[in-house]
Structure formats: structure tokens, C-alpha cells
Amino acid sequence: MVSKPRTEWSTVLSHLVLAGVSLHAAVSSVQSSRGAAAGFLLQTFAAIIMLAPGPSTPEDCLAGAWVATVIGLPLLAFDFHWVNGDRSSANLLLGGGMVLAVAGDHLGPEGCSVAGQAVLLVVAVTILIVAVFTANTYGMWGGTLLGVAGLLSRLEEDRLLLLPKEDVCRWALAAGSWAYCRALHTQRLQWE
Secondary structure, eight states: OOOOOHHHHHHHHHHHHHHHHHHHHHHHHTTTOHHHHHHHHHHHHHHHHHHOOTTSOHHHHHHHHHHIIIIIHHHHHHHHHHHTTOHHHHHHHHHHHHHHHHHHHHHHHHHHHHHHHHHHHHHHHHHHHHHHHHTOHHHHHHHHHHHHHHHHHTOSOSEETTEEHHHHHHHHHHHHHHHHHHHHHHHHHHHO
């Protein structure tokens, strides 16, 4: 048996953790937050497809990850804003994600990258703002960690903390998704 290099194991593990956290979040929030559950499910599928692409090309896998970013993350923010009564921001975020998903073919690779990172940061900041005003600690952590994932992805470095940059971003995204799932449950309990 040939052992895989440490970076391959790191990549596989980060995808598995992101898929596991996202799947758990989707299952645990499906009854109370269907929009968020759909967003978490998109993240799950994107992480799994990156691990086992099958007959699809690497470009197809990256397109799946991009769609999970521009539709899945706005779905998460949509539910958080909706639960807190901010319906206009919820609709604006979701509508913006849908427009980007449709316009993705016209943006080019660099445009898609910038748009995906912008969506990630906008979602993180809006979640963080709502969490601060509602005193939701999990939401603050979730928004901060999603923002960290977005900012780390823009760094020029290839490695962070002895790991590939993309793996560190996935770890931050997984931690942010877990905290965000907890924030949704906290918000639902406060409104009941």
C-alpha cells in the first residue's frame, strides 16, 4: 500500500469534515429552517463532489463549489435574516445569489472567483451584524469564521499553518457552518 502525501490526506480530511458538518447541519435544521438546510446540503454536495468527481471534469467540480457558494451561502443568510424579521435583506441576499448563479457563464474564471469571495464576505458580514444586534454568540462566531474563510482565500500564500491554503479555508468554513447552525437553533428557540 502506497501512502499518500500529507497534503493529500489534509485535503481529503478537510473535505470530509466540511461535508460531515454540512450534512449534520442540513439534517438538524430541515424542520425549522428549510432554506438553511438547502444551503448546507449544497455545501455537502460540493465537498463530496470535490472528493469523488467520477466522470465529471475538475472544472465541473469547481463549478459545483461555486454554485454552493453563490446560492448555498445566501440561503443560509436568508434564513438567519428572515427569522430576525429582516425580510428585505433576506430577499436581497438570495436574489443577488440567484442572479450571480445565472450570470456565472459570463463572468469568466477570475470574475467567478471574485464574485464567490464577495458573496462569502457579504454573507459573513450580514450574519455578523444581525448576530451582534441580537446578541447571538454562535452567530458572531459563525459570521467571523465565514469571513475568515473568505479573507484567507484571497491571500497569495500557498500554505497556511503548514497546510494548503484551501484546506485551512475549508476548516474555517466547516467551523463557521457549525457555529452558524447553532446560531439558527438559538434564534429559533428565542422566537418560540
